[in-house]
Amino acid sequence: MLHLHIWGPAFGLPSIDAECLATVAYLxxxxxxSSWRLVPSNDPAVSPSNLLPALDHDGNWTSGFQPIVRYLTSAALCDGLDEPLTSIQRAEAAACGAYLSAHAGPLVDLSLYVSAANWATTTRPAYSSLLPFPLTWTVPTLIRSEAIKRADHLGLAELDRDFDPNGGLHLTAGRDVLPETFRRHIPLVTKKTVRDEMTPEQATAIRLFGLTEDCLTVLDDLMQGHGEDHPRFFTATAVSSLDCLAFGYLALMQKPPVPRSFLKDWLESKTPRLHRFVDSMLASAITGRGHLPWAAPDPPPVVRFGGRILDSILRHLPSLGEHYAAEMRRRAEGKKKGLDQRALVLIAGAVLTGLATGYGLQAYRAMQPFGASTQSWQPTTRARTRLSEFGQLGTMLGSAMGTYHQPLPSGLDSGARDHLGGLKGKLVEVDSEVD
Known part of the structure; x- marks a missing residue:
């Protein structure tokens, strides 16, 4: 029995992840x-490579869309969807698949994760409905940070502020921070170019328009002449692996109800063939083939669930989180398990850092406020009366009547008098006459 572990459903689709959608469509x-089960585990840790989608075949794990497709065909577990294709068409499918991952993937990241409005309104609530508490506070932000890193090379960081005119860096900001005496000696540029006149938000919109056009226009051209009602990349087969992969990316451009719907608007207005392709694949390749073989995931053990919480917290720590994430990637790529020397050093460093931070925080809290004078109080010993032996009422009466001192013999010295009566001084004999 095959078990496919994926990120759970969202936006009316079987999964919130593009490669998970593609793998579901392929299987x-x-x-x-009857030969496979679809498990929305929402936990990449179920796979040794820490990646979803992950296929479990009797303990043999395979992660990623292309590796899963190759494993199914090499193990003769099914008839490959690309069997009717020629060698040239298979080469074209491989090239188009690489193009989708390199260009369509970053566009999905820009729409669902980088855009602050789309993230807060649509994407994060979707992840919150899939994850248990308290992972709803840690895992989604980690997923978004990884998506921002994947799309960072596009130079569209302004999407994180959603074209806020007060949030971007303007071209005159460097001149305004200089003193007036310096600014008078700086020559003014009297003639500005079109680029100088544009705000960062306008430049970002133009850049985004160009990226969307370059990617989706190429995909639309590849489908020309392959049917208008049910467009496909190849006519030799109903569905190919390239169709499944393209469906995964294009469905996440079209179906999520995002407020900044620049990808959906482009699909509807500029490339309607791609829009029909998504609807056709969803109707014929997903819902039209019957119900998906969903299976409830097994409840995670307490130790593994606690470890996942700790893992997400460690990844959020400044500086240490980056080293921890790099170490986890290295161990996943090397398929290492258990504790080696590097892991022990990392754990020891984390423990020592935590102890030093805790000690420093406690020492800081114990310090006096800066500039305040140091004051100290010492308890004073008050003489007690015998009335205090009778409880609170006796203490009150003793306070009202004063402290009783036993009379001392005249022969006692001052040290004995101090010991008995608590009075200090010397005994002096005085001859006096009283009239």
Whole structure:
């Protein structure tokens, strides 16, 4: 029995992840429902590579869309969807798949994760509905940070502020911070170019328009002449692996109800063939082939769930989180388990850092406020009366009547008098006459 672990459903789609969607579409068209199960585990840690989608075949794990497709065909578990294709068409499918990952993937990241409005309104609530508490506070932000890193090379960081005119860096900001005496000696540029006149938000919109056009226009051209009602990349087969992968990315451009719907608007207005392709794949390749073989995930053990919480917290720590994430990636790529020397050093460093931070915080809290004078109080010993032995009422009476001192013999010295009566001084004999 095959078990496919994925990120759970969202936006009316079987999964919130593009490669998970593509893998679901492939298995649903290549295998009968009785031979596999679809598990929305929402936990990449179920796979040794810490990646979803992950296929479990009797303990043999494979992660990623292309590796899963190769494993299914090499192990003869199903008839590959690309069997009817020629060698040239298979080469074209591989090239188009690489193009989708390199260009369509960053566009999905820009729409669902980088855009602050789309993230707060649509994407984060979707992840919150999939994850248990308290992972709803830690895991989504980690997923978004990884998506921002993947799309960072596009130079569209302004999307994180959603074209806020007060949030971007303006071209005159450097001159305004200089003193007036310096600014008078700086020559003014009397003639500005079109680029100088544009705000960062306008430049970002133009850049985004160009990226969307370059990616989606190429995909639309590849489908020309392959049917208007049910467009496909190749006519030799109903569904190919390239169709499944393209469906995964294009569906996440079209279906999520995002407030900044620049990708959806482009699909509807500029490339309607791609829009029909998504609807056709969803109707014929997903819902039209019967119900998906959903299976409830096993409840995670307490130790693993606690470890996942600790893992997400460690990844959020400044500086240490980056080293921890790099170490986890290295261990996943090397398929290492258990504790080696590097892991022990990392754990020891984390423990020592935590102890030093805790000690420093406690020492800081114990310090007097800066500039305040140091004051100290010492308890005073008050003489007690015998009335205090009778409880609170006796103490009150003793306070009202004063402290009783026993009379001392005249022969006692001052040290004995101090010991008995608590009075200090010397005994002096005085001859006096009283009239």
């Amino acid at each position: 649903h068209n290549a295998l009968p429902p």
